[in-house]
Amino acid sequence: MTMNPSPAGFWSYTHRDDEIEEGRIRRLASKIANEFEGITADEFDVFIDKKDIRWGDEWRKRIDSALNGSTFFMPIITPRFLKSEECRREILTFIGHAKSLGLQELLLPILYFDVPQLREPDSSDEVVALIAERQYVDWTKLRLEDEDSPAYRKEVNRLAVRLVEIIEQTAEVEPPPILLPDSTDAEDEPGMLELMADAESALPGWAQVMEDFNVTVREVGERVTRANEESTRSDARGGGFAGRLRIMNELSKDLKDPVDRMSQLGNDYSAAIVKIDPGVLGLIRMVEEEGVTAENAEQVSNFFAVIKSAGSQNRFMVESVQEFANTLTDTSNLSKSMRPIIRKMRASLQHFMDGKAVWDEWERRISEVSEGLNLT
Structure with a gap:
């Protein structure tokens, strides 16, 4: 016992x-x-x-x-x-x-x-x-x-x-039905395969958000690069610190729209992943408790592989964007007009870093469950 x-x-x-x-x-x-x-x-x-x-x-x-x-x-x-x-x-x-x-x-x-x-x-x-x-x-x-x-x-x-x-x-609390974005009503009691399909259908939306975020980061990077090049030309013309300050102030205005997009994308991403997190964990627990049959073993393995692949993409994106954000620290120190922009960028990145924590937990549980069920 x-x-x-x-x-x-x-x-x-x-x-x-x-x-x-x-x-x-x-x-x-x-x-x-x-x-x-x-x-x-x-x-x-x-x-x-x-x-x-x-x-x-x-x-x-x-x-x-x-x-x-x-x-x-x-x-x-x-x-x-x-x-x-x-x-x-x-x-x-x-x-x-x-x-x-x-x-x-x-x-x-x-x-x-x-x-x-x-x-x-x-x-x-x-x-x-x-x-x-x-x-x-x-x-x-x-x-x-x-x-x-x-x-x-x-x-x-x-x-x-x-x-x-x-x-x-909480002594007698029963686990709630597993709910995912496209799940049918709880009374219909969707099975394991339906739930996996529901979870899998949410992944393309997250992938699109990550791609849009990457595109926006590249846009920010290009604008920062142009500003740095303009600073170099200004120095050559003898523009001095006044010239650099003017360029930094123009850059802060130029970055407002793309950084606002970054912020919204981060909000959308975190809201979605926090909402679906309990459902995915519940689904992994269902697989662990109910086991797999010969009929659904391949589907379960494929679903786990999709989750792991998406998690790897998220991890790579977070690392690359974080590296880029770190390079902007010196820029924010040059002008106070850049500080709110950098803070907002770092706040939007935080959403994806938090998402990485959720993905990491899914992958950890999937690895443990796969090993216990001898899934390849």
């Missing part, structure tokens, strides 16, 4: 934030775990140090096969958290698995430093949007309290009680 895993929480934060707080973020995790144990007499296993191999091993084990109503992901939300590639990857990975099982409540964000973006309606940052739609815990004022103060201890208790309540509420 398989025993259910003990209650656990994965604590996600940036080490610099904890350093600034002189260890208070890590201590908060321990206080919540101790309070939970005092209330329930059950140990609450908190995974804090991501450098510890046990954190990674348990993380993969739980999200793959043991993510139930007692495994929480507790990100400590700060401005630095939202800039951390690792932290963003973790939150996207967890919520995809949680939604595929109908267990969104297991994502329990703690707002530690104020993040104005969370108050913006319909944020284009998919990670901010995911946090905003959850009932996050606001710790921005409590972090200023003494850790032994009644107010601080009361809120630690309140949070521990909330964990207990969520465990009780």
